[in-house]
Amino acid sequence: MxxxxxxxxxxxxxxxxxxxxxxxxxxxxxxxxxxxxxxxxxxxxxxxxxxxxxxxxxxxxxxxxxxxxxxxxxxxxxxxxxxxxxxxxxxxxxxxxxxxxxxxxxxxxxxxxxxxxxxxxxxxxxxxxxxxxxxxxxxxxxxxxxxxxxxxxxxxxxxxxTAEAQTRVVDAVKSIDVLDPTSELGRFEEKVRRVEARAAGQQELAASSLDAQFESLEDLGELTEVEARLAQLKSGGQPQGQLGQ
The missing domain is CATH 1.10.287 (Helix Hairpins)
Known part of the structure; x- marks a missing residue:
């Protein structure tokens, strides 16, 4: 046995x-x-x-x-x-x-x-x-x-x-994915684009306002000449146009 x-x-x-x-x-x-x-x-x-x-x-x-x-x-x-x-x-x-x-x-x-x-x-x-x-x-x-x-x-x-080290790396990568820096950059880029668009809009608005001011100046010049000719008529004179000059 x-x-x-x-x-x-x-x-x-x-x-x-x-x-x-x-x-x-x-x-x-x-x-x-x-x-x-x-x-x-x-x-x-x-x-x-x-x-x-x-x-x-x-x-x-x-x-x-x-x-x-x-x-x-x-x-x-x-x-x-x-x-x-x-x-x-x-x-x-x-x-x-x-x-x-x-x-x-x-x-x-x-x-x-x-x-x-x-x-x-x-x-x-x-x-x-x-x-x-x-x-x-x-x-x-x-x-x-x-x-x-x-x-x-x-x-x-x-x-x-080795497996434990790989697990730590995977966990680190997952944590990076949660706070993806590229997604943050994407959001920041979109924000910059919005600011740029707003600035462009402001510039365009400012330019259109300036054009309007010049147009009002021209209208003002025309009115001034009309007033001058009217005054000349009232004084008994013959108004002279610009062509006559």
């Missing part, structure tokens, strides 16, 4: 899609920092579990080696006892020869027992070695993922700062 939990944790972390997680984050910086902490803690847990698994593997390897050595030693003892029995039997000492044969049988039984242990632990050793290699590979993958996460953190924070 412990091995399965280690595999499950590593598998989940290896399959985690950092981009998808970050896209759902309301505060990317806090989310990234939390992810870094979680990955770091998970790596530490995995390292501890893998170290324990490797320790158990080494114990199993040591027991396996001791069983092999014991099998070899008991085989040598069985062989030595069997040869001693043969020597004694050849010399006519059948009683002692039987004793050494009995010892040889005991040694052979011990050898068989050790060999059975060796055979039993061989598949366990193979499976345990495979587990350890997978755990090491998973741990290395987690460390690579952690480095990717740290790199993604720097990238995303830089993107966030």
């Amino acid at each position: 412990a091995k399965q939990s280690i595999f499950g944790r590593i598998s989940t972390l290896m399959k985690a899609n950092i981009n998808a997680i970050l896209d759902q984050a309301e505060d990317p910086e806090k989310m990234l920092d939390q992810l870094v902490r979680d990955y770091t803690n998970n790596i530490a847990d995995a390292e501890a579990a893998i170290a324990e698994t490797i320790g158990n593997l080494r114990l199993l390897e040591r027991d396996h080696a001791e069983d092999k050595q014991a099998a070899a030693e008991w085989g040598n003892k069985a062989l030595a006892a069997s040869r001693k029995a043969d020597e004694l039997r050849a010399s006519g000492d059948t009683v002692d020869a039987d004793k050494f044969d009995a010892l040889a049988k005991v040694a052979l039984q011990r050898q068989i027992s050790a060999e059975n242990e060796v055979k039993a632990t061989a598949p366990q050793l193979e499976a345990q070695n495979e587990v350890v290699e997978k755990l090491k590979a998973g741990l290395n993958g987690m460390k690579v993922k952690l480095e990717q996460l740290r790199g993604k953190r720097s990238e995303l924070l830089a993107r966030q700062k």
